[in-house]
Amino acid sequence: MGYYAGVDLGATNVRAVVADDGGTTIGTGRNGTPRGPTGIDVTEGVLETLREACADAGVTPESIVAAGIGSIGPFDLAEGAVIDPANLPDSIDRIPLTGPISKLVDSEEVYLHNDTNAGVIGERFHADRNPDDMVYVTISSGIGAGVCSDGEILAGWDGNAGEVGHYVVDPQGRLTCGCGRDGHWEAYCSGNGIPDYTRLLAEDDPTISTSLPLEEPDFTAKDVFDLAGEDELADYVIDQLAHWNAIGVTNVIHAFAPIVVSFGGAVSLHNEDLVVDPIRERVAEMVMTNVPEIRVTDLGDDVVVEGALASALTQGTGDRRRLE
Numbered sequence: 001m002g003y004y005a006g007v008d009l010g011a012t013n014v015r016a017v018v019a020d021d022g023g024t025t026i027g028t029g030r031n032g033t034p035r036g037p038t039g040i041d042v043t044e045g046v047l048e049t050l051r052e053a054c055a056d057a058g059v060t061p062e063s064i065v066a067a068g069i070g071s072i073g074p075f076d077l078a079e080g081a082v083i084d085p086a087n088l089p090d091s092i093d094r095i096p097l098t099g100p101i102s103k104l105v106d107s108e109e110v111y112l113h114n115d116t117n118a119g120v121i122g123e124r125f126h127a128d129r130n131p132d133d134m135v136y137v138t139i140s141s142g143i144g145a146g147v148c149s150d151g152e153i154l155a156g157w158d159g160n161a162g163e164v165g166h167y168v169v170d171p172q173g174r175l176t177c178g179c180g181r182d183g184h185w186e187a188y189c190s191g192n193g194i195p196d197y198t199r200l201l202a203e204d205d206p207t208i209s210t211s212l213p214l215e216e217p218d219f220t221a222k223d224v225f226d227l228a229g230e231d232e233l234a235d236y237v238i239d240q241l242a243h244w245n246a247i248g249v250t251n252v253i254h255a256f257a258p259i260v261v262s263f264g265g266a267v268s269l270h271n272e273d274l275v276v277d278p279i280r281e282r283v284a285e286m287v288m289t290n291v292p293e294i295r296v297t298d299l300g301d302d303v304v305v306e307g308a309l310a311s312a313l314t315q316g317t318g319d320r321r322r323l324e
């Protein structure tokens, strides 16, 4: 019997799963992402986590037929490596993945995707209707999308398609994004952006009352959501977030004509009623084409590692008709 593996390389954790040829998980591994000093140390951490998942499953790495990887980027796709990842120490400039994993499992069938593309592959694989057109949107520390259009997972020539968090949503460009450009969606609505956006709205209208610790260095997006329904500023921020999020999602829908838009990421998963439900309500009034189903992933925090596994099972597509 052949086995399949999925790997999730995040800025915080490395996870791996091993499954049988029916897709049933039989082993898992999980470790903190190595902080370097070099990219090779991160590669070693990924290989060790995959070995642990194989040991947990009671199979050898060489019995893995195919492996999928969902990873932080950006990539050198030709080399199968992560290059200068934003959320790891600066000494980590290059993390080889495809080659070392291919060597470990002794298979050429290794598929590397950014984490949002792994997300859409997992969502497609586990969706009721196996849709050819769907989008996975993550709202977490940043915002990004994985797009499946006409049955193809969009990558772009350099693997950077789907960076919808850098859509310009504010033509005034009042907030500067982590990427250095102004007015981008994730500067306002990501977990990292919400604290600054809250401060901006408080400055705009000092008459709005609040008990939010705006000046504390550890003030986070969670503080805002925790005070929903109890704090005038928190409620105003949540309403404005819905406005920007609906603009971003409307742009996604007009560009890609998905039949399903599925949300993941900590901000969506922990605040479905405050973040995703309002998007659904507003988008229906803003879209001039067909309004897709808007939902939250059933896979929760497993969406990337499950997507990586689904990629291994379906030759990189998430299309159940291509199950080997």
Ligand SMILES: [Zn+2]
Residues within 6 Å of the ligand: 165, 166, 177, 178, 179, 180, 181, 184
């Ligand atoms: Zn940006």
